[in-house]
């Protein structure tokens with residue numbers, strides 16, 4: 272990978288900005304036949320919870336225009352099995368690992384962060400706050416600045432110093448900037464924007480909700496404009512907070528759109544269900560898109576859409592075409 | 607590694623109407639070469655700029671060595687994605703991932719095998735039959751459907767099978783009756799040692815029960831369940847979960863795509879498909895009132 276796509280998320284340096292989105296890359300093993308995981312900027316794990324969870328009954332998914340509605344119920348093997356079986360395998364793959372955690376109480380989040388404290392090989396923690404708080408009548412942590420802040424403070428307090436904590440927010444809140452500010456105030460080093468947004472579909476043949484969970488999370492290109500808006504608003508308010516953009520990234524140009532809005536990395540979720548090799552393809556396309564715009568470093572493009580119309584970012588000279596075999600006696604022109 | 611799936615751009619060779627179904631033949635040498643009976647493929651639908659994001663999963667009817675390697679699928683057009691596939695023309699390109707999932711386990715000895723199928727999902731049995739016959743096994747077919755138009759592959763079954771029985775509910779082909787009604791007799795007549803099943807989920811449950819009544823092992827492919835629930839086919843989305851009773855007595859939710867589609871029939875908790883049994887590993891514990899979420 273070239274220097275063009277290298278990126279940083281605060282103190283975390285990544286060879287490139289394309290990650291898997293939490294819950295969309297399985298244990299990692301399932302993607303390995305399609306590409307080498309070490310080519311990812313990072314692998315973000317499915318949200319790990321304290322206990323094994325079976326999740327919701329099927330059907331868990333419904334197709335919607337350019338999107339998916341899913342009601343998963345955060346299925347997963349639980350932290351014990353994750354640390355024993357999944358994490359060691361990921362570490363062997365030589366890929367930077369971001370562990371997503373989810374709990375149903377502030378104490379559960381804190382516990383998870385404590386369990387991860389002694390584990391080396393974790394690049395960052397991503398806190399999924401789109402979970403019901405059982406201590407608050409099931410209200411979602413991420414919908415209330417106070418609750419989100421409490422989770423972040425607890426996680427930051429327990430997490431290994433030096434391991435950055437990212438908070439992942441859902442877009443269906445009154446004001447995402449308020450919640451983002453609360454998380455950063457509570458010690459979050461960065462933000463992941465966005466999680467799925469709540470939606471619903473009704474099956475016209477059964478005359479009942481299409482999902483057993485009734486409503487579900489909408490993902491895929493259908494939510495991309497919402498995600499780009501969230502990244503743009505939060506970057507405007509918190510220009511020095513690194514953002515991982517997610518929501519319908521399916522091509523390199525989609526990734527570029529997030530970068531221009533203010534993201535320093537992007538996570539690919541639903542697109543991987545449709546195209547298992549989406550992540551390396553998106554990276555290749557992003558690199559081409561940057562080169563075509565004569566942008567030499569990804570960092571020069573981060574938040575560029577916020578700049579006034581006349582602003583021109585640092586430009587690099589167009590790349591020489593692939594060197595042909597020089598003929599004897601011929602002088603190759605160089606830039 | 608030859609047992610890993612590949613993603614490839616496959617060229618459509620032919621699309622034919624077969625009774626109520628469509629048969630799609632694709633040129634996909636890398637998939638054909640790796641394929642083992644019982645495995646499936648996952649197709650993207652709608653073309654390059656599609657808004658339909660779910661992969662469609664289909665069992666494989668036959669692989670051939672023509673054109674470097676072809677893969678033939680049989681499917682019913684039941685929704686816009688499969689309708690789009692049915693409308694493909696020769697030379698169109700399709701994004702194909704495969705072969706996926708665990709194949710049918712094969713008996714080591716040349717035993718007598720009963721293959722029970724119904725609907726387009728039963729197509730996977732023919733690739734299996736081919737392999738079993740080459741290993742010297744006897745192959746007996748039982749095919750079922752509501753009417754003759756839904757019985758796929760009766761002519762081939764008749765040609766290659768050591769015996770062949772059809773049961774239709776309306777009696778329009780073979781015997782009037784259900785698979786459950788004819789299976790016990792066929793098992794006794796053929797001296798079947800093992801039973802394989804592929805087709806509608808209700809049929810697989812029957813196959814498992816009847817095989818169990820005779821003390822026979824059953825292997826079934828839950829392809830239809832996967833088609834109805836799955837999103838990716840490769841094991842990353844966790845939408846295709848079904849409850850399996852493990853050897854240790856614990857029920858676990860497993861993926862139809864990556865842990866199946868071929869499963870031991872007696873391990874599947876057929877009555878609990880589409881639920882999380884209360885005793886499954888990780889099942890939600892009974893919430894007390896103060897814990898109950900508002901939604």
Ligand SMILES: Cc1cc2nc3c(=O)[nH]c(=O)nc-3n(C[C@H](O)[C@H](O)[C@H](O)COP(=O)(O)OP(=O)(O)OC[C@H]3O[C@@H](n4cnc5c(N)ncnc54)[C@H](O)[C@@H]3O)c2cc1C
Pocket residue numbers: 642708709710711712713714715717799800801823824825
């Ligand atoms: C329905 C049934 C009937 C049986 N009847 C008999 C019998 O009559 N006599 C007897 O001695 N044994 C019988 N067996 C046992 C059977 O022979 C073994 O399961 C089989 O030989 C494979 O054994 P395995 O230990 O490799 O385990 P398996 O779990 O079957 O296979 C292990 C590995 O081999 C792979 N594999 C499976 N099938 C194939 C294939 N076709 N080609 C290449 N790789 C494959 C699997 O994917 C897996 O990775 C029967 C099994 C079944 C399921």
Ligand SMILES: Cc1cc2nc3c(=O)[nH]c(=O)nc-3n(C[C@H](O)[C@H](O)[C@H](O)COP(=O)(O)O)c2cc1C
Pocket residue numbers: 292293294295317318339341343345371399439465466467489490491492494517518519520538539540541542843
């Ligand atoms: C099937 C599925 C499972 C998901 N699981 C998680 C999860 O465990 N934790 C999490 O933070 N987000 C989860 N998400 C949200 C995604 O990580 C992502 O934020 C969202 O889907 C938007 O991105 P996309 O459009 O690229 O999918 C999940 C999404 C889907 C579709």
Ligand code: FES
Pocket residue numbers: 835836837838839840841842843844845846861862863864
């Ligand atoms: S279809 Fe995605 S995990 Fe089975």
